[in-house]
Amino acid sequence: MAEGMALVKSSTDLQPLCYEHHVLMRPVQILLKGDMYPAPTLAYTCSEPGCLIHYNSPTGYFIIPMPDVTCPHHSLPMYLAEVNPQNRSFRLWRCPQCDAIHTNEESLSGL
Ligand SMILES: [Zn+2]
Numbered sequence: 001m002a003e004g005m006a007l008v009k010s011s012t013d014l015q016p017l018c019y020e021h022h023v024l025m026r027p028v029q030i031l032l033k034g035d036m037y038p039a040p041t042l043a044y045t046c047s048e049p050g051c052l053i054h055y056n057s058p059t060g061y062f063i064i065p066m067p068d069v070t071c072p073h074h075s076l077p078m079y080l081a082e083v084n085p086q087n088r089s090f091r092l093w094r095c096p097q098c099d100a101i102h103t104n105e106e107s108l109s110g111l
């Protein structure tokens with residue numbers, strides 16, 4: 001049996017790039033909410049600080065939001081609605097059911 005001949009490529013051999021930052025993504029174990037992925041799943045994450053873009057083989061590219069971003073009225077996970085190119089860590093989240101928004105810079109909005 002020749003070694004390395006008929007090996008199925010494991011998904012850890014992939015070297016996907018972040019489609020936004022064009023840098024090599026690194027493999028991580030993630031826990032996705034929802035029925036489809038009840039167990040820790042291998043995915044790739046961008047190495048840019050604050051980048052939420054992930055990739056894995058059956059799903060393709062996807063965004064993992066911060067776990068605490070939920071609508072205070074509906075307890076629904078909010079989606080990323082706005083970013084600021086001048087401030088890469090800025091995120092604005094919006095509820096899919098109402099107009100509630102959440103930013104990660106709440107302290108600046110209370111002037
Ligand atoms: Zn990225």
Ligand SMILES: [Zn+2]
Pocket residue numbers: 071072073074075076095096097098099100
């Ligand atoms: Zn809401």
